[in-house]
Amino acid sequence: MDLFLTIVVLVAALAVCWRFLGPYMAGVFEGRITFLAWAERPVYRLLRTSPEQEQTWQRYAGALVVFSGLSILFTYLVLRIQGSLPLNPEHLGAVSPALAWNTAVSFVTNTNWQNYAGERTLSYLSQMTLVVQQFLSPAVGIAVALALVRGLARRESKTVGNFWVDVTRAVLYVLLPIAFLAGIVFVAQGAVQTLAGPAHVRDGLTGFTQVIPRGPVAFMEAIKQLGTNGGGFYAANGAMPYENPTGLTNLLSIVLMLAIPVALTATFGDMVGSRRQGLALLAAMAVLFGAWTGFTTWAEHQPNPAVAAAGLPHQPTGNMEGKEARFGDTQSALYGVASTQTSTGSADAAYDSFNPIGGFGLLSGMMLGEVSPGGVGTGLYTILLFAILAVFIAGLMVGRTPEYLGKKIQAREIQLAGIGILVMPIVVLVLSAIAVSVHAGRVAPLNGGPHGFSEILYAFTSQANNNGSAFGGLSSNTAFYNVLGGVAMLLGRFAIMVPVLALGGVLAEKATVPAGPGTFRTDTPLFVGLVIGSILLIGALTFFPAVSLGPIVEQLSHGRFFG
Structure with a gap:
């Protein structure tokens, strides 16, 4: 099609x-x-x-x-x-x-x-x-x-x-x-x-x-x-x-x-x-999903840099390495983005064979957190955490107590939202650092150099986001990766869910405050932009150094092979 x-x-x-x-x-x-x-x-x-x-x-x-x-x-x-x-x-x-x-x-x-x-x-x-x-x-x-x-x-x-x-x-x-x-x-x-x-x-x-x-x-x-x-x-x-x-x-x-x-x-x-409140969240999800879909499909429509570096002819349809001929490169990229930006993790192609920058599209989409649109249930509560953070930032800018749907957002709410947002990046970065620091972690990738590091980073990003997709070049059926991966999945699930439930309980106890002239509306394009900006800023500040050592440097190597 x-x-x-x-x-x-x-x-x-x-x-x-x-x-x-x-x-x-x-x-x-x-x-x-x-x-x-x-x-x-x-x-x-x-x-x-x-x-x-x-x-x-x-x-x-x-x-x-x-x-x-x-x-x-x-x-x-x-x-x-x-x-x-x-x-x-x-x-x-x-x-x-x-x-x-x-x-x-x-x-x-x-x-x-x-x-x-x-x-x-x-x-x-x-x-x-x-x-x-x-x-x-x-x-x-x-x-x-x-x-x-x-x-x-x-x-x-x-x-x-x-x-x-x-x-x-x-x-x-x-x-x-x-x-x-x-x-x-x-x-x-x-x-x-x-x-x-x-x-x-x-x-x-x-x-x-x-x-x-x-x-x-x-x-x-x-x-x-x-x-x-x-x-x-x-x-x-x-x-x-x-x-x-x-x-x-x-x-x-x-x-x-x-x-x-x-x-x-x-x-x-x-x-x-208010159906408009739901539309605002949907708009933020749609913008992120559309941007990552466009970027990743473009990336996979480019020739495979390793094939080009070897002087071999490439297919004009794009990178078909690891793709099903039934679906092609662009359909596979769309499926991959849908799978990684929800918590699905299924695959109709070999994600390990995506172009380096195409793999970056899948990996970075997960690094945003489960927001675009995220998994069943998890996507909604995660983007609500970012919405509460965005309201708090807006309140600081206008100099008044921030409110979301009539509920005052104060220190306790921001602490719980912050915990829920930061659990995933902390788990990913700490466990990836452990894996590249010990022998049992380093011997698992089948590739050397930046792609080998990407395979490890992708694994823990996927598991901490409860996604489940993988760069298949990681031999992860070992005691080390089975045990550590289980820890990543438990923390990525319950260390976020419990603060979310606590936040729900705190908010339920609050009375609602009538909207006033200074109330920051949360059903407007401005609010949607603020939510998207908060998501992108936190994701970039947290993960840019890591992805720079993986898919970005691999893309800049123009198909060079690493031992």
Whole structure:
């Protein structure tokens, strides 16, 4: 499909999601849409809770931590004993302790970083256990975003909702129905969906028998993209025809990645009583996403500098190294930006083979934080942190106490927002420094020089952003990277979520202040520009020295090879 037509279809589809899915979610989480109440009630009875039993932010955070901890433990146990469990037609053995730890943390934190080839490592039961987490982890992200939104919307309230109710409704009303419909499309287009074992195909000429892995792929693909999970059944992920068979499924994948993060801005607008507030956040997301898409597609439409330096002819269509011929360089770049600027991390091309400056586009997009538009739930609450920071800066400039949606933004709110914003860069830079300082970290990259450093930096940027994509040249299935990566994913998830919940609780307790002549409006282009400027400034000041040593110097080397 032509890139221009793809963008037109994509924008139209996302506009529909914003207009209809966003208000629908607001109705669900405000308790106005209850057609699945019959399915909710048994869950609440089991958990001994109800929508009327709301929680303080402390109890909400406690439920989040307990639920996520038990999910990690359960997933880890399934992986460790998979050889003794059913639905294992290839009789695969237990996953090693370090890899099981990394994988369990990865899927529970919505990262879906994969240090393994799924078709050669995991049984069908293990894959389906991970699919369960692919529903629950985005539901948790939505729940945390809702708690912060309620904090902004409510007045003098001690509670921010009920964690168990929010997660239940996110799964039942949003994720399950959309993923089911999308899964049918994947099946219809040719994605594999079966519990039969692998197919054995014998070549009549050579007598060689090829083993073709199969499994419950299509519906895993649907929630992989919708929940901004990214973890696929096959090692090749979205480049594998059994997962992503056609141009239509490729476009559907991009729409699914962006649908809920975009629609949640409309949900936010409805819940705070002003659709223009949601539009302002959406505009900031759209400007950043559009800029990075344009830059990265341009970069991948350029010749590969290593090919040019070797004096070899290059394709006039751009850098096709590591690309699927079905999709081409520009479609792959669009998919890559959508995947990395959400927390999806899926891939329909080899990101390690992008041009250095194209790889910089993917890497730097993650370094902005989850804001353009970010993951399911995580994108909304992260850009709200930047919005609160922007309001504070504006208040300093006009010489009055800053306000956001009628709530005064004071020292405590800025401290919590600052913690939430700075956790990711601190984790990325500290763990990358550790990795390049010890032997176990330095031996993993398959490339020397700046590209090898980029592979390490990309890995921790991806994991701390709960993204999960990778420069495939890093041999990260080692005890060192499995353990350290698990730490990065945990901190990148919960060290941000807990301050966000605390911020929601603090804001909920505040009374609203009527707007006055000096109130800085937060639904104008000026505010959108201030939010974008805050995001870019923090990202540049934090990460420019690191990317200068990686993709920037690699681009300036004009294809020179490093040992």
